Amino acid sequence: MFWKMSSFHGLKASSILTALAVLALSAMLSIPVQAHPPSEVMLSYDQDNQTLNVAVLHKVSSPSGHYVVQVDIFKNGEKILSSDYRSQPSTSDPFTYSYAVNATSGDVLKATAFCSIAGSRSGELTVGENDRLTVKSAPAASDLPLEDIVLPKGFAIQIFAQDLSYPRSLALGDEGTIFVGTRLPFDLIDSGDKTPVYAIQDLNGDGLAEESEIKVVDMLRNPNGVAFHEGSLYVAEIDRILRYDRIEANLDSPPEAVEVARLPYYILHGWRYIAFGPDEKLYVAVGADCNVCEPVDELNGTILRMNADGSDREVYAKGVRNSVGMDWSPSGELWFTDNGRDMLGNDIPSDELNHAPVAGLDFGFPTCHEKMPPAWALGPHVAALGMRFYQGEMFPAEYDSQIFIAEHGSWNRDEPIGYRLAAVKVVNDTAIGHQIFASGWLQEGEAWGRPVDVQPLPDGSLLVSDDLAGVIYRIMYSA
Numbered sequence: 001m002f003w004k005m006s007s008f009h010g011l012k013a014s015s016i017l018t019a020l021a022v023l024a025l026s027a028m029l030s031i032p033v034q035a036h037p038p039s040e041v042m043l044s045y046d047q048d049n050q051t052l053n054v055a056v057l058h059k060v061s062s063p064s065g066h067y068v069v070q071v072d073i074f075k076n077g078e079k080i081l082s083s084d085y086r087s088q089p090s091t092s093d094p095f096t097y098s099y100a101v102n103a104t105s106g107d108v109l110k111a112t113a114f115c116s117i118a119g120s121r122s123g124e125l126t127v128g129e130n131d132r133l134t135v136k137s138a139p140a141a142s143d144l145p146l147e148d149i150v151l152p153k154g155f156a157i158q159i160f161a162q163d164l165s166y167p168r169s170l171a172l173g174d175e176g177t178i179f180v181g182t183r184l185p186f187d188l189i190d191s192g193d194k195t196p197v198y199a200i201q202d203l204n205g206d207g208l209a210e211e212s213e214i215k216v217v218d219m220l221r222n223p224n225g226v227a228f229h230e231g232s233l234y235v236a237e238i239d240r241i242l243r244y245d246r247i248e249a250n251l252d253s254p255p256e257a258v259e260v261a262r263l264p265y266y267i268l269h270g271w272r273y274i275a276f277g278p279d280e281k282l283y284v285a286v287g288a289d290c291n292v293c294e295p296v297d298e299l300n301g302t303i304l305r306m307n308a309d310g311s312d313r314e315v316y317a318k319g320v321r322n323s324v325g326m327d328w329s330p331s332g333e334l335w336f337t338d339n340g341r342d343m344l345g346n347d348i349p350s351d352e353l354n355h356a357p358v359a360g361l362d363f364g365f366p367t368c369h370e371k372m373p374p375a376w377a378l379g380p381h382v383a384a385l386g387m388r389f390y391q392g393e394m395f396p397a398e399y400d401s402q403i404f405i406a407e408h409g410s411w412n413r414d415e416p417i418g419y420r421l422a423a424v425k426v427v428n429d430t431a432i433g434h435q436i437f438a439s440g441w442l443q444e445g446e447a448w449g450r451p452v453d454v455q456p457l458p459d460g461s462l463l464v465s466d467d468l469a470g471v472i473y474r475i476m477y478s479a
Contacts, residue, residue, distance in 0.1 A: 036115065036118075036119060037058075037113075037114075037115045037118070037119025037120050038056050038058040038113045038119075038120070038121040039058065039121070040056070040057040040094070040121070040123075041054065041055070041056055041057075041111055041112070041113050041122055042055040042056075042094070042123055043055075043109060043110075043111055043123045043124065043125040044125070045101075045103060045109060045125060047103075047104075047105075047127070047211075050100060050101060050102050050103070050214075050215055050216035051099065051100060051101065051196070051216060051219055052073065052099045052101040052103070052111070053096050053098050054071060054073075054096065054098075054099065054111040054113070054123070055094045055095070055096045056068055056071075056088075056094060056096075056097070056113050057093075057094045058113070059091065059092050060088070060091050061091065062091075063089070063090070063091050064086070066115070066117055067085065067086075067087050067088035067115075068085060068113045068115065068116070069084065069085055069086075069114055069115065070082065070083065070084050070085070070113075070114040071085075071097060071099075071112065071113050072111070072112045072114075073101060073109070073110070073111055074109070074110040074111075074112075075101065075107055075109055076107055076108050081101070083097065083099070098194055098219045099219065100196070100197075100218045100219050100254060102215050102253070103127045105128060106126065106127060107126070108124065108126050108127075109124065109125055109126075109127060110123070110124040111123050111124075144159070144448065144449070144469055145440075145448065146158070146473075148440040148441075148443060149438055149439070149440040149441070150438065150439050151438050151475070152437065154396070154477050154479055155438075155475060155476065156475070156476050156478070157438070157474070157475050158207060158476070159471055159472075159473060159474075160200075160202075160207065160208060160209060160471075160472045160473060160474040161178075161180075161198075161200050161208075161214060161471065161472040162470065162471045162472075163211075163470060163471075164180065164182075164214075164470045164471060165182055165195050165196055165470065166182045166184060166185070166195055166467045167180045167181075167182060167198070167452070167465040167466065167467055167470065167471070167472055168181045168182055168271070168452045168453060168465060168467055169181040169225050169226050169273060169452070169453050169465070170386070170453045170455035170463060170465055170472075171227050171228045171455070172228060172455055172457070173199075173228050173233070173247070173248050174228070174231065175248045176201065176202070176457075176458065177199050177200065177247075177248050177251070178198075178199070178200040178201070178209075178455065178463065178472070179197065179199055179217070179228060179233055179247075180197070180198035180199075180200060180465065180472070181197060181223050181224045181226040181235065181236075182195040182196055182197065182222075182223060182467075183222045183223075183224040183467070189222060189267060189271075190267050194219040194220055194221055195219065195220070195222065196217075196218075197216065197217040197218050197219075197220060197226065197233075197235050198214060198215070198216060198217070199214075199215045199217050199247070199248075199251050200213060200215075200472070201213045201215075207474055207476075209472075215251050215252070217235075217244060217247065217251075217254045218235070218242075218244070218257060220235065220237050220242075221237050221238065222237055222238055222270070223235045223236065223237050224236060224237075224271035224272055224324075225241075225271075225272040225273050225274035225284075225285075226274070227274045227275050227276055227282065228276075229276045229280075229282070229308060230308070231245065231246055232244060232245045232246070233247040234274060234276075235257070236263075236272035236274045236284065237272070238263070238266070238267070238270040238272065239262060239263050239264065239265040239270075240260075240261065240262050240263060241259070241260045241261045241263065241272075241274065241282070241284070241310065242257040242258065242259055242260065243257065243258045244257055244258075245258065260308075260309060260310040261284075261310035261313070263284070263286065263299075264286065264289075264297065264299055266286070266287065266288075266300070267289070268287070268288075268289050268291075269288055269289065270287065270289070271287075271324065273285040273323060273324045273325060273326065273386075275326050275327065276308075277305075277328055277334065278328055279332075281306065281308075282305070282307070282308055282310075283304065283305050283316065283334070284304040284305075284306070285302075285303050285304075285320070285322075285323040285324065285326065285336070286299050286300065286301070286302050286303070287301065287322035287324075288300050288321050288322060288365060288366070290366075291341055291342050292321075292365075292366045294366060295366075298315065299315070301319060301320055301321055301365050302316075302317060302318045302320055303320055303323060303336065303356070304316060305359070316356070316359045316360075317359070317360075317361050317362075317363060318361075318362050318363070319363040319364045319367075319368075319372070320336070320363050320365060321338055321340065321341060321365040321366070322338065322339040323336045323337055323338050323339075324337065324339070324385040324386065325385050325387040325405070325406070325453065326387070327387055327388050327403070328389070329401070329426065330389065330391065330401055331429055333355065333356075333429050334355070334356045334357070335353065335354065335355050335356070335375065335387070335389075335426075336353075336356065336387070337351065337353055337354070337378075337384040337387050338352045338353075338354055338374075338384075339383060339384065341365075342412050343412070346380065346381075346413050346414050346415070347380045348380055349380065350374070350377035350378060350380050351377075351378045351380070351381065351382050351383065351384040352374035352375075352376070352377060353374060353376040353377075353378055353384065353387070353403065353405065353424055353431060354374055354375055355375040355431075357429065375424075375430075375431045376424050376431040378405065378422060378434070379407075379418075380410075380413065380417070381410035381411075381412060381417060381418070382408075382409070382410065382418035382422075383407060383408035383409055383410060383418050384405050384406075384407055384408075384418075385407070385451075385452050385453060386405070386406045386451075386452055386453025386455075387403050387404065387406070388403070388404055388454050388455060388456055389401055389402070389403055389426075390403075390456055390462070391456070392456050392459070392461075394460025394461055394476065394477050395460060395477045396477065396479075399423070401427075402423045402425050402426065403423065403424040403426060403431075404421060404422075404423055404437065404454045404462060405421065405422045405423070405424065406421060406452055406453055406454050406464060406465075407420050407421065407451060408450050408451065408452060409441075409442065409447055409450050415445070416442055416445055419439070419441040419442035419447045419449070419450060420436055420437075420439040420440075420441060420442070420451065421436070421437045421438040421439075421454070423435050438451075438464075438475065447468065448468070448469065449466045449471075450468040450469075451465070451466055452464075452465045452466065452467050453465045457474075461474050461477075462474070462475040463475075
């Protein structure tokens with residue numbers, strides 16, 4: 001450092017030395033003398049959810065100026081993930097990052113955490129036989145009373161996949177992979193905790209996904225919505241939509257996510273449902289951020305439509321309070337479920353099955369419950385969610401083109417209702433009848449299961465997700 005001596009003209013020698021010492025100290029303080037690598041990096045692995053948890057201790061005074069900037073993940077010596085950060089969650093306590101890593105017993109996992117200023121530290125573990133972490137307390141699949149499920153004659157139900165964390169929306173890949181979105185329960189919805197996006201296969205065709213056939217694509221914040229299009233998996237969190245390219249060819253090492261679109265961060269009714277229509281457009285349900293209120297912006301209480309890359313976004317339908325399920329009829333027309341408002345009593349309003357053959361329709365929320373009359377009234381507070389037109393060949397002919405609807409079940413009704421599957425008969429894009437197809441998840445006012453979504457398989461059987469029991473069922477028919 002260069003100092004002009006003229007600045008000290010007339011000062012005593014002792015004063016000059018003092019001034020120089022102060023300036024030197026100031027210069028030293030401008031250097032990050034506390035820069036250091038993390039002091040600890042500790043790993044744990046959850047085989048059930050295929051998740052590597054990396055706990056880091058990196059004591060700092062300013063987590064936005066001095067922090068863990070990058071974490072690299074290695075499996076058996078090969079780098080498989082790298083995540084960047086702009087701050088760290090804690091100044092003095094250990095903090096944990098979670099990563100979707102598909103590993104089995106004997107695999108060596110390593111994580112290296114880098115300081116934003118200088119240095120790094122690594123941690124390592126070998127995956128053991130019993131590396132388990134219980135994410136959700138749910139009955140074991142063997143304890144579920146499937147015998148209580150009432151189905152029409154000739155139908156049977158079995159467990160397809162078990163020990164899942166809050167399985168919600170379902171999507172089918174080109175090669176038969178079942179992609180599963182998840183969502184935390186209401187009391188944890190805004191906790192920031194992450195849940196898996198699953199990829200499930202039945203490689204041996206025995207009707208049951210083995211533990212090794214259940215993989216985790218990513219750990220995200222309430223990734224309720226999933227859709228598959230042209231080889232890519234689309235996943236909707238509350239405030240964004242992500243895309244994973246060539247996913248079915250890379251289930252053991254999922255690709256980095258590409259952000260497709262940003263969405264409003266509404267917590268209430270923020271669990272997005274997404275699907276691709278026959279027009280190759282991506283449709284997104286954006287629930288109203290209230291029980292009943294005037295929309296806070298033009299996206300509130302709508303169904304959006306956009307290109308697959310997120311461009312050309314438009315409102316396809318408005319006045320839609322909370323849709324968590326949609327599908328297209330064989331003729332290519334949009335149908336969707338919608339949850340009616342709460343707190344008007346036990347019996348009004350009804351949840352709805354709606355039909356939107358063209359863009360621009362207004363379905364009434366919040367000024368009118370049925371401004372556009374519903375295609376079918378499903379009952380008060382049944383919480384109608386996922387729906388699909390059935391076009392398989394396993395079920396009897398009477399079910400052809402019927403809509404199967406998962407009713408999640410009421411929470412604010414004196415006598416609970418829902419917790420079942422309904423079937424609506426549709427002819428020439430007109431609903432003409434309604435029946436209860438499967439029931440029994442509700443016993444004497446207590447629910448042991450809550451259906452969320454349905455997904456027909458190529459063989460004609462029907463999958464049903466249950467976020468309370470933590471399973472996916474398979475419903476079959478045999479004459």
